Amino acid sequence: MTAERVRSERSTLLLQLPLLIWLVVLWILLWGHITVVSVLSGIVLALGITRVFYLPPVELSGRFNVYWAAVFVVRFLLDLVRASFLVAWQAIDPRGIPTSAVLLVQLHTRSDFIMTLTAEAISLVPGSIVVEVDREHSRLYVHSLGVKDDAEVEQARRIILAAEERLVRALGTLDDVWHINQERRMNGRPEIRLSAKQKRYEDERERHGERTGDTP
Amino acid sequence: MSLADALDVASLVFLALGALLSLAAGVGLARFPDPLSRMHAATKPQIAGLLFVLIAVGLQSEQWGTVAMLFPILLFQMLTAPVSAHMVGRAAYRTKHLRRDLLVIDELSDAVDRAQRERASGEKRT
Numbered sequence: 001m002t003a004e005r006v007r008s009e010r011s012t013l014l015l016q017l018p019l020l021i022w023l024v025v026l027w028i029l030l031w032g033h034i035t036v037v038s039v040l041s042g043i044v045l046a047l048g049i050t051r052v053f054y055l056p057p058v059e060l061s062g063r064f065n066v067y068w069a070a071v072f073v074v075r076f077l078l079d080l081v082r083a084s085f086l087v088a089w090q091a092i093d094p095r096g097i098p099t100s101a102v103l104l105v106q107l108h109t110r111s112d113f114i115m116t117l118t119a120e121a122i123s124l125v126p127g128s129i130v131v132e133v134d135r136e137h138s139r140l141y142v143h144s145l146g147v148k149d150d151a152e153v154e155q156a157r158r159i160i161l162a163a164e165e166r167l168v169r170a171l172g173t174l175d176d177v178w179h180i181n182q183e184r185r186m187n188g189r190p191e192i193r194l195s196a197k198q199k200r201y202e203d204e205r206e207r208h209g210e211r212t213g214d215t216p
Numbered sequence: 217m218s219l220a221d222a223l224d225v226a227s228l229v230f231l232a233l234g235a236l237l238s239l240a241a242g243v244g245l246a247r248f249p250d251p252l253s254r255m256h257a258a259t260k261p262q263i264a265g266l267l268f269v270l271i272a273v274g275l276q277s278e279q280w281g282t283v284a285m286l287f288p289i290l291l292f293q294m295l296t297a298p299v300s301a302h303m304v305g306r307a308a309y310r311t312k313h314l315r316r317d318l319l320v321i322d323e324l325s326d327a328v329d330r331a332q333r334e335r336a337s338g339e340k341r342t
Binding site (some may be wrong): 026029080081098103132154 | 292
């Protein structure tokens with residue numbers, strides 16, 4: 001009993017380790033200098049905060065691709081500046097107020113983490129605001145400013161899905177990548193280059209495809 | 217021109233850009249017709265404006281501690297602005313504070329209609 005409890009406490013501590021490190025780093029950033037006191041007080045505070053304000057642990061995917069994370073960040077910053085100037089222009093455009101649209105975007109991912117990150121990212125980037133989230137079906141309802149016709153609606157949808165794809169490539173689960181590849185194959189686009197691990201997972205998935213059968 | 221002068225000029229440009237974007241964000245808040253559109257002005261130009269101002273501050277500051285503190289400022293703005301925009305936008309949609317005549321298409325209202333139909337038929341059955 002006690003041994004079990006110790007083990008489970010150790011595993012929660014391990015799960016929370018990224019969060020703890022992040023809290024300590026943030027604390028040091030806020031202090032602006034690294035000293036023994038700031039690091040130690042940061043560790044104590046981080047432990048205290050995670051104990052007092054207990055949240056369910058975030059399920060990370062265990063996958064992290066540095067190259068695609070860099071692609072995402074650079075693309076995100078460029079898009080942020082471009083989208084900002086666009087909205088700024090729409091705000092002062094003398095020709096009047098742009099029309100907009102509320103559209104449904106069916107995401108590929110099944111993970112809350114990627115869905116949250118996508119919602120955050122697209123709120124800043126391609127001129128959209130998340131109006132409603134359907135967590136059960138991984139759907140986002142998005143308000144997109146400056147959309148004039150159906151062609152532009154489809155374009156807005158594509159931009160949002162592309163943002164999701166970049167995030168999945170950076171830190172999605174094997175399953176998320178599989179969903180993206182599935183759709184790429186359907187549309188005749190080249191699939192994401194597979195790592196050995198991903199390849200094994202996808203082969204497994206194909207074999208059990210009928211039995212699990214939760215393809216969108 | 218010395219390095220300090222070049223940094224001054226760069227800061228000047230970034231500061232002016234940031235100020236312009238923030239001004240445009242303010243104009244957008246006043247000028248856009250409904251809350252959903254206004255939220256666009258409150259997130260994008262606002263965040264990029266802040267980004268430019270922070271770059272200008274970073275270029276001028278001589279201590280690494282100050283520069284390090286700029287990152288959490290930007291990060292938390294980036295994380296919180298979309299959330300608050302989402303909450304306001306969601307509330308606005310639910311209380312019907314929106315200009316439907318400016319919407320090209322509304323796929324959320326289709327989903328709401330469907331859910332209401334399902335609920336109505338479910339209530340009849342029980």
